[in-house]
Amino acid sequence: MRARSDPAGNLANGTLHHRIRADLEGKILSGEWPPGHRVPFEYELMAGYDCSRMTVNKVLSGLAAAGLIERRRRAGSFVRRPQFQSAVLQIHDIKAEISGRDQAYEYELLSQRRRKANAGDREALAVGPQVGILALRCRHFADRRPFALEERLINLAAIPAGETIDFRTEPPGTWLLGHVPWTEAEHHISAAEADAEMAHRLEVVKGSACLVVRRRTWRAGETVTVVRLIFPGPSYHLVARFTPSQR
Amino acid sequence: MRARSDPAGNLANGTLHHRIRADLEGKILSGEWPPGHRVPFEYELMAGYDCSRMTVNKVLSGLAAAGLIERRRRAGSFVRRPQFQSAVLQIHDIKAEISGRDQAYEYELLSQRRRKANAGDREALAVGPQVGILALRCRHFADRRPFALEERLINLAAIPAGETIDFRTEPPGTWLLGHVPWTEAEHHISAAEADAEMAHRLEVVKGSACLVVRRRTWRAGETVTVVRLIFPGPSYHLVARFTPSQR
DNA sequence: CCGAGGGTTTTGTCTATACATAAGCGCCGC
DNA sequence: GCGGCGCTTATGTATAGACAAAACCCTCGG
Numbered sequence: 190m191r192a193r194s195d196p197a198g199n200l201a202n203g204t205l206h207h208r209i210r211a212d213l214e215g216k217i218l219s220g221e222w223p224p225g226h227r228v229p230f231e232y233e234l235m236a237g238y239d240c241s242r243m244t245v246n247k248v249l250s251g252l253a254a255a256g257l258i259e260r261r262r263r264a265g266s267f268v269r270r271p272q273f274q275s276a277v278l279q280i281h282d283i284k285a286e287i288s289g290r291d292q293a294y295e296y297e298l299l300s301q302r303r304r305k306a307n308a309g310d311r312e313a314l315a316v317g318p319q320v321g322i323l324a325l326r327c328r329h330f331a332d333r334r335p336f337a338l339e340e341r342l343i344n345l346a347a348i349p350a351g352e353t354i355d356f357r358t359e360p361p362g363t364w365l366l367g368h369v370p371w372t373e374a375e376h377h378i379s380a381a382e383a384d385a386e387m388a389h390r391l392e393v394v395k396g397s398a399c400l401v402v403r404r405r406t407w408r409a410g411e412t413v414t415v416v417r418l419i420f421p422g423p424s425y426h427l428v429a430r431f432t433p434s435q436r
Numbered sequence: 437m438r439a440r441s442d443p444a445g446n447l448a449n450g451t452l453h454h455r456i457r458a459d460l461e462g463k464i465l466s467g468e469w470p471p472g473h474r475v476p477f478e479y480e481l482m483a484g485y486d487c488s489r490m491t492v493n494k495v496l497s498g499l500a501a502a503g504l505i506e507r508r509r510r511a512g513s514f515v516r517r518p519q520f521q522s523a524v525l526q527i528h529d530i531k532a533e534i535s536g537r538d539q540a541y542e543y544e545l546l547s548q549r550r551r552k553a554n555a556g557d558r559e560a561l562a563v564g565p566q567v568g569i570l571a572l573r574c575r576h577f578a579d580r581r582p583f584a585l586e587e588r589l590i591n592l593a594a595i596p597a598g599e600t601i602d603f604r605t606e607p608p609g610t611w612l613l614g615h616v617p618w619t620e621a622e623h624h625i626s627a628a629e630a631d632a633e634m635a636h637r638l639e640v641v642k643g644s645a646c647l648v649v650r651r652r653t654w655r656a657g658e659t660v661t662v663v664r665l666i667f668p669g670p671s672y673h674l675v676a677r678f679t680p681s682q683r
Numbered sequence: 684c685c686g687a688g689g690g691t692t693t694t695g696t697c698t699a700t701a702c703a704t705a706a707g708c709g710c711c712g713c
Numbered sequence: 714g715c716g717g718c719g720c721t722t723a724t725g726t727a728t729a730g731a732c733a734a735a736a737c738c739c740t741c742g743g
Contacts, residue, residue: 204696218617218656230723241698246724254501262724263706270614367517370465378674380627380647380667398645400627409465420627427625451726477693488728493694509694510736 209238209248217257217268224270228258283339283418284363287331295330298357299390303345313405314344314412321345323352325361328390335391338419347413365406365414373407378427381419391421398422456485456495464504464515471517475505530586530665531610534578542577545604546637550592560652561591561659568592570599572608575637582638585666594660612653612661619657624650625674628666638668645669 203211216222229237234245249266252258260266287294304310306320314322323343329336341361343351354364381401388395400420406413420427450458463469476484481492496513499505507513534541551557553567561569570590576583588608590598601611628648635642647667653660667674 206696218619220617232723241700243699244697246726247696250725260724261706262704263708263722265723367471370467372465376674378625378647379672380645380669382645382669396643398627398629400625400647422627422629425626427623453726479693490729491727493696494726496694507694508736509734510692510738512693 205238205240206244206248209234209240209245210251213248213252214257217252222268224268226268228266228268230265282363282366283329283337284360287329287336290331292331293333295333296360297328297330299326299328301325301356303352310342313415314342316344316346316412321352325356327356327360329360335421336425337421338387338390339416340419341414341416343414344412347408347411361414362416369408369413371406371408371413372410375405377403379403383421387419391419393421400425400427402427452485452487453491453495456481456487456492457498460495460499461504464499469515471515473515475513475515477512529610529613530576530584531607534576534583537578539578540580542580543607544575544577546573546575548572548603550599557589560662561589563591563593563659568599572603574603574607576607582668583672584668585634585637586663587666588661588663590661591659594655594658608661609663616655616660618653618655618660620654622652624648626650630668634666638666640668647672647674649674 213228222228228234228249231242231245231249234249235242238245249258249260253260253266257269258266259269284294284296302324304322304324306314306316306318306322310316310322310324311318311320314320316322323345325339325341325343327339327341329339339360339362343361343365345351348365348369350368354361356364379401381399382396383391383393383399385395387399388397391399393399399422402418402420403416404418405415460475469475475481475496478489478492478496481496482489485492496505496507500507500513504516505513506516531541531543549571551569551571553561553563553565553569557563557569557571558565558567561567563569570592572586572588572590574586574588576586586607586609590608590612592598595612595616597615601608603611626648628646629643630638630640630646632642634646635644638646640646646669649665649667650663651665652662
């Protein structure tokens, strides 16, 4: 094996490919290598860092997977222009979110009905007729004040176990989160004015602004559940923290 | 080299590690391997797929990077419980978003001021005093109707080039998106009631519900820009589509 | 009973090598 | 000039082997 220890000793933390990765990311993020700039070829990096090709290949593949560079055979690797589209986001389970803030979490099941999918359900869940669905309505409380109103449909054809769970004690979102894997989800986030019932349930005045989040979740092409969460007015805000790993 | 061709010929698409990856992902997502289940050891997979350890290692590392499994030395690899936290999201540039819907996009710069950071700026951008900032206010239109109101602060210490750009023609968001790389962003999404000025600018009645998105963007620990986007009421909704690649 | 130490197992990293594949480049003949 | 063929080059994939590091496990000594 060749000598790889950095004689100057600077930046000697982490493993070799971590250091190389950090190096290259630094050059890209600092703007030293602007979008379109050609990253050195693998054999050049290999010579520069005095390591094998597999090692630089791993780093470059990682950067490509993270969307920072684009690789083209025969041509080389190029810095991609930054793209907001797609990034890593965090959305928490409501129960965990409230508990995490050291507030008292409470939960109330308003209604639970099992039925064959009606026209509205079929549209929302994209299922055929005669499919069993579970319709739930519930409220979440933080420190005894209404935090959110939840209206949920669960596709029992996809989640037969849903029928056997006691949703009087465990919120459906929490249960699903922990037990059902998913492959895709879609959020529609909008603002709406509270109608009479929403206002009553959330203990706000009618017409006040509410944040409405509608989420549809799929597993392998099949709609698993659709939920509408209504948060009272300016008191709540959704926090989403991103890191750019566009794909 | 050993015989690797699949005699039955099934699932022979893609490369070896793609097939292995798809196989394992399938078992996890289908629930065949529930959360907590121990994935076969590398040497077992190696024997099962008749390939080298580097190949299965690449696959398992990828699954770990994607957050589907967790790897522990000496113990093995385990299926992680599904987590909503963090997933890939798409948010578009406003200009691109409107144009993409085949609506006419228009843009109006309301005001642009260059100043030393005042107390409010310093808090919002987390910069010291005496730092130059650019304060912008503008409106976006879709099909001649107000689509969003934008209030933006740009940290000129981080983006000196910001001073030389003509934001009367190009929206600041679009310019930044194409020219400034970022390492982290945070969104606060909430609902608010329109005050007199917002109502006037967005051509809605005072007190109506608006969707407010506040985004802070960092590059290498330094706040680059803070923007507040205000969308009029129920007419607009933010769409976020996810795939689970939690990290 | 408890804590220290050593052995074992599994993942983590790295090397050197090999062949496959895609795509740009230039040469050649027409 | 120009279309096609083949050479070259860079990446993509895969192998076999090696050592390192972490962490569980068991045993031994007090």
